[in-house]
Amino acid sequence: MIPDSTTQVQDLAQRQFRLTTPNQLWLADISYIRTWHGWLYLAVIVDALSRKVVGWAVAGESGKNRGRRSTDEPTGSTMAGCSHR
Numbered sequence: 001m002i003p004d005s006t007t008q009v010q011d012l013a014q015r016q017f018r019l020t021t022p023n024q025l026w027l028a029d030i031s032y033i034r035t036w037h038g039w040l041y042l043a044v045i046v047d048a049l050s051r052k053v054v055g056w057a058v059a060g061e062s063g064k065n066r067g068r069r070s071t072d073e074p075t076g077s078t079m080a081g082c083s084h085r
Helices: 064-072
Strands: 024-035 038-047 053-059
Touching: none
Parallel strands: none
Antiparallel strands: 024 038, 038 053
């Protein structure tokens, strides 16, 4: 968790996107989708080289544990919809 807007976040990829094999770098994003029944939260993890979805999770409520589960076990069976090859 970032305490305030002045905190610097470490760039772990160091802007080096010249990848040679899959699974060297994964990218993640969380989207908020408005529905008739409220907000839906979608977390997606993508392999940077192949651009294939490595894992995803959907939740009807936001919470730090849900996003953490997605990144802790991106190809595990605990995710709502796991897609990997």
